[in-house]
Amino acid sequence: MAEHPAYPVGLRLTGRRVVVLGGGQVAQRRLPALVAAGADVQLVSPSATPSVEAMATAGEITWHRRRYEDGDLTGAWYALIATSDPEANTRASAEGERERVWCVRADDADEATAWTPATGRSAGFTVAVLTTDAEDRDPRRTAAVRDAIVEGLHDGTLVAPHHRPRATGVALVGGGPGDPDLITVRGRRLLAEADVVIADRLGPRDLLAELPPHVEVIDAAKIPYGRFMAQEAINNALIEHAEQGKAVVRLKGGDPYVYGRGMEEVQALAAAGIPCTVVPGISSSISVPSAAGIPVTHRGVAHEFTVVSGHIAPDDERSLVDWPALATLRGTLVILMGVDKIGRIAETLTAHGKAPDTPVAVIQEGTTAAQRRVDATLATVADAVRAHEVKPPAVIVIGEVVTVGPDASRPQD
Structure with a gap:
């Protein structure tokens, strides 16, 4: 038997009896896949690791708290033999041979009738x-x-490559804060399968250079439109390419639903009868401060963080942000799209009770090679932004967490 290669096969175990002997580390690694396959898992072991015990408590497996006994494999389709008792393993393996049950031996692969592949x-x-x-x-x-x-x-x-026609659809992909390695696995895979990519300026541009030559890349900022027609033109482009049967990816920076107007695009596609897959992305509101060494929450310092858009000034009647209320919060305030409005934002916050010496950090082009951080206070941040010529995109963090770093003493709750 050893001279012949194993025959690969996929077992369909849904609702079928599977016996696992031993509740140690081997079982802990193998059980999740058996549960995911829908198997009726019977664990026979006098003890188990905490993770295995939790699976039994949750009802994912049935745990018989005893040692292996002859007859345990009766009616099983598949067995994993992984006890610490070599003699019990040998007896169970012999039973599997008699009962024609495929058995994996954790202690002796040569004596097994089945092997577990690396999956x-x-x-x-x-x-x-x-x-x-x-x-x-x-x-x-x-x-x-x-x-x-x-x-x-x-x-x-x-x-x-796909050799069968794919269903019409659009993938709305959050590309993360800028570093191409921070896009999600699913987002990167969909990008690799795209025929057309409509990309934002703030999307991870380096990923576009990796696309095959046949992929049409459209810069959303250069789609012809009037000043107030930008989103409608992008919506129309998504619909047009999707209706041609192409795999379309709308690549956006950060997360599609965090100030990304993603829902407007989803609604437009739904109205046109085009299905849309939304792939969440890592939001710059959390990842950029993290990349700059700032935790948005920290024990004893901040138990909350609030993310707001600063693209409309506090004194503008179009603003939906309750700036006076924000000034009273004790946690961290993260402001996106607020570089050119930071002076008026700081003035508003201090006018409503925020201390002028509250620490502020402005992180430009966070997570990219061009990242830089400018530290200031509410009283000085406007001048600091001008002096250092900070340009968008930048994330502004306001609060005591700005001063927390690896060398800071650990505060007490």
């Missing part, structure tokens, strides 16, 4: 890797091969 999932596929070299059955190398394939599917470097 991973991406893009609707399950990747399972088994070694064919009986003399070099190195699980680390097998896992490395699995990881390389899954990572390629994740980041789009390994793309299999």
Whole structure:
């Protein structure tokens, strides 16, 4: 048997009896996949790790708190033998042979009738890797091969072309704060599969250079439109390309729903009868302060943080922000799109009770190679922004967390 390679197969275990012998680390690693497969998992073990016990408590598996007994594999379709008792493992393996139950042996792969491949999932596929070299059955190398394939599917470097027509649709992808590595796995995969990409100026531009030559990249800022027709023109472009049967990705900076007008695009697509997949992105409101060494919350310093748009000045009648109320909050205030309005914002906050010496940090082009941080206070931030010629995009953080760093003493609640 050892001279022949294993025959790969995918087991459909939904509702079928699966027996796991042993509740240790091996079971802890293997049980989640069995539960996800819908198996009727019967765990036989006198003890279990906390994670395995939690699965039993949640009703995901049935736990028989005892040692293996002959007959435990009766009616099973599949078994994982992973106890710390070699003699029990041998007896269970023999029972599996008699009962024609495929058995994985954690302690002795050569005596098993089934092997567990190194598996991973991406893009609707399950990747399972088994070694064919009986003399070099190195699980680390097998896992490395699995990881390389899954990572390629994740980041789009390994793309299999579609040979069947795809359903019309648009993917609204949040590209994150700017660093191309901070886009989500799903977002990057959809980007790699796109025929057309309509990109914002604040999206992760480096990712666009990695796209194949056939992909049409449209700069949303350059779509012809009148001054007040920008969003409508973008909506029309999304609909037009999707109706042509193309895979369309709308690549936006940050998260599509955090000051990204994403819902307007979703509504326009829905009105045109075009399905839309929304892929959340890492918002700059949290990630940029983090990249600059600022936690938006910190024990004993800030138990809350508030994110507001500063693109409309506090004294503008169009503003929907309750600036006087914000001035009374003790937590962190994060302002997006507020560089050119920061002077009036600071004046409003101090006029309604915020201390003029409240620390402020302005982080320009956060998470990118051009990131820089300017520190000030509410009283000085307007002058600091002018002196350092801070330009958008920038995130403004107001609050005591600005002074918290790796070397700061740990405050008490």
